[in-house]
Amino acid sequence: MSYSTTIEGTRFRFDDLKTLLAKASPERSGDQLAGLAAEGPVERLAAQMALADLPLKTFLAEELIPSETDEVSRLIADQHDEAAFAPVASLTVGEFREWLLFDADDEALESVTFGLTPEMVAAVSKIMRVKDLIAVAAKRQVVTRFRSTIGLKGHLSARNQPNHPTDDSAGIALSAIDGLLMGSGDAVIGVNPATDTLDDYIRIVRLLDELRSRLDIPTQTCCLGHVTVALKALERGAPVDLVFQSIAGSEKANRGFGIDLALLEEAHEAARAAKRGTIGDNLMYFETGQGAALSADAHFGVDQQTMEARTYAVARAFRPLLVNTVVGFIGPEYLFDGRQIIRAGLEDHFCGKLLGLPMGVDVCYTNHADADQNDMDVLLTLLCAAGVNFVITVPGADDVMLNYQSLSHQDVVFARQTLGLRPAPEFAAWLDRVGLTDQEGRLVASPDAFLETLGASRLWN
Amino acid sequence: MSKEDVARPRRFDIGAFRELTEARIALGRPGAALPTKAEQTFLLDHARARAAVWSEVDWTRISAALNASELPSLPVASAAADRQIYVRRPDLGRQLCAEGAEALDRLAGSFKVAPDITIVIGDGLSATAVDFNAAPLATALAERLKARGMTLAPIILAERARVALGDPIGKALGAKVVVILIGERPGLSAADSLGAYLTFAPEPGTPDSRRNCLSNIREGGLTIERAAASIADLCAGMIKAGLSGVGLQAALEREGSASVSLTADEGNA
Structure with missing residues (x-):
């Protein structure tokens, strides 16, 4: 299936989902080396706009690498939890970005974990600025x-x-x-x-x-x-x-x-x-x-x-x-x-x-x-x-x-x-x-007790 | 441990053990930073490493040095048009530019008999390594190869070269073995290391498992003389065994000869 968007009368067409994702990626030498990168900032933005309008569900319907020949693709399909996905199932990638930034609290992010596939997460990251990447990640504690x-x-x-x-x-x-x-x-x-x-x-x-x-x-x-x-x-x-x-x-x-x-x-x-x-x-x-x-x-x-x-x-x-x-x-x-x-x-x-x-x-x-x-x-x-x-x-x-x-x-x-x-x-x-830090948790200048412990240990002699 | 030791434990001083590792231990810590001197030493080492990567080899000087030892040379370049492209596009650094390919074909046409060995000097990721070490190593190596009756093509000076650029060069000249001497990706402690990669029956698409490699050729590492001797031995061994790489390593080990590192420097691949 192909994807397209129009900017000021110019139509940009992307042959398939992986091409759309590649062209939407912020510039990096590896994608250029692979011959996958957008030709320039306008094509990149066109891809990002098309990606923002894409329903998240698309990633469940279209595989980037077929499951028949790749066990990682099979694992991704197996891991997907329909119930966990429910809160974001109707969103586009662009709406998902806003959900992550505004609606989702720490608990919501944790419960959606196995509803999300790697491709969905990669897709939304491509339309997020550095500040967005920080703001959302800071809410997601993994212990x-x-x-x-x-x-x-x-x-x-x-x-x-x-x-x-x-x-x-x-x-x-x-x-x-x-x-x-x-x-x-x-x-x-x-x-x-x-x-x-x-x-x-x-x-x-x-x-x-x-x-x-x-x-x-x-x-x-x-x-x-x-x-x-x-x-x-x-x-x-x-x-x-x-x-x-x-x-x-x-x-x-x-x-x-x-x-x-x-x-x-x-x-x-x-x-x-x-x-x-x-x-x-x-x-x-x-x-x-x-x-x-x-x-x-x-x-x-x-x-x-x-x-x-x-x-x-x-x-x-x-x-x-x-x-x-x-x-x-x-x-x-x-x-x-x-x-x-x-x-x-x-x-x-x-x-x-x-x-x-x-x-x-x-x-x-x-x-x-x-x-x-x-x-x-x-x-x-x-x-x-x-x-x-x-x-x-x-x-x-x-x-x-x-x-x-x-x-x-x-x-x-x-x-x-x-x-x-x-x-x-x-x-x-x-x-x-062991005396490496003081009461405020700051490293002390000269941790004498610890150095004496080390000196007395037979690790060194 | 005696009772006395327990009673008066010696205070551990990490600075006293500095010589046990090249790692930058015991630098000190004014607050949460490095001392100024350690900071600037690091910056200097980094500047040297960067200069090694981004500067151009003085090919005129190398060609003159080879000439003085009666070694003719021929300059070629890879398909990477400049150093920025070269660093970004390893695939282009493994192919000859059109003019280079033509020059090699003309050279090959002038041979009555194909040479046994083609020595290539490639800039790789350290111009410093090539400027310091390549001409002396090529000269020492050529002398040893000739003494053992092997014939040599003119030395090919390859700009913006990756290791595998030796394959189309060796193939064009019909050499049995191609030896490429190439600047290794510089570390902070040594920016002037040369690597030598040897391939029997070179042709484009040769897998790295068919190469043999010596690395860390520099003053303070593997010396020029020892490297030249090892490379000459390997050339002779390859021609005798009719193969190179993992297979040659196995053959040499069966004979009880010293083993050879097969580890390719990833930065240059």
Whole structure:
């Protein structure tokens, strides 16, 4: 079915739903690379106008990628809850935007979660400004638990990412401590391994678990190796808190990551059986990012932001503790500059939250993108306004293993102090108990008691 | 641990362990910020990395340096018309521009016998890496290849090149093996790393699994001499085995030779 709109006598026609969505997408290099982008601002606006008039129900009638050949499309269809959809069933995409901004309170947003499909959420995001994306996301609290409670309003958690170019144990531990001293690590202490061997995976999770248990930190740890390696480590009884996997929005793209839904389910069950969570059992950790499907030639003519939202259907099937987009990591051929990265980060956060995900963002960029620390400051501040569950921090904003820039631990100190956000409650209590923070919850200049505990521990000698 | 240690615990000083990781630990924290010096060191490193990505290689100097070693060269460009397009369109960086394709065809027409090896120098994502390291590496490599009896095409200087641009170049010249020396995506700590990618029987559409790769070629990383020796060994191994990539790695491992990294630098792919 084709769609069209007329602006001042000129008729714009869009051949099918995926073309309409792609042409309505705010400008980004990835859609241009794929040959899907609008030719210019007028065609883009024509598509956005046609999209605004489209009934939300259209997305239930017309699939972007056929269910017959794609298990993610089947999952999206299975997840759709007719009753939950009822309050918005008669709306157009444009009316849905207004409903989100004006009518819907926190409860209404929560109850509509499984009535919404990724395509509906992607569609409405395309006709929303940055301010709109923030205003709606800020109303949608998504809380998850394992050893800490993540996502409460007024809180900001951080993944402490102590990567090392050769996975050296002392290097990882020191980097983790550097972050803990600045209050980073309440979302997870999570290492991207340089190698993907089982021995290194087990060594890394043991190291992180020892650090966590010796210091009695109410958080969880993770080695971000492949899910198949995590499964083998679980079989051997290694201390695996969270199972990690990169995921994407089509069956073919997931196959490129060496996974399918059945494998994720197997890993989810195996990790649940280990029963390591103390206050909750959310234990999957997923990373996503616009451009992942295109880079695997598995986007089927669908724009990269809609493919990203489809990825969230995969994520929400497994009740994850953490999901984050690696927004600026995939490269300038997908998101060219700071402007595109900032918009995409807010879109991903908005779409993830509406679909019920505990959404975090890796606020980051590579050296061949036209972006810098100022752009990251802007994105961090906007995400905090939007109520992001967590961000990622590394020493001095320089990831020496993955060769890109994320946030520094100091950046999270800034967000908490200047914007008045608190760490996860259990972690905040720990920071207080070990003397890293004062009565107002502010980091102390010289945490003597904690440094003496560290000095006395045998972690270092 | 003795009782005395428990009684007087030593205060942990993270700054004392700085040498254990390249990570920027123990920077300090005036309020919620980085100290000025750490902030500006970071900015300088970022500026260097950006300059490496966006500046142009001094091709005249490289061509002159090669000439001085009696190595002729031929400049070509990819189908990406400028650096902005090059960064946005990796697909164009993998194809030759029309003039480049014609120049290579003319060159191939002048050969009596097709050469064994074609060396390509591509700018990739770091002009700095190419300016510093490419001519010395190409010279050292050519010397070793010739000493082992392999024949060489003129060195192709490829502007706005991705790794796979070596495929149409190697194919046009009928080379058994194409070696592309290319600037790697710069990190903050090193902006001058060169990568070397080798492909047997190159042709457009060759999957990355059919390439072998050496990375981090720079002062302080893999040295020029060691890189040249490894690349020459790989060229000889490829011609002998008649293949490259994962298959060659398996063959070399069976022979007990040192294994070769197959990890492609994603930024350049």
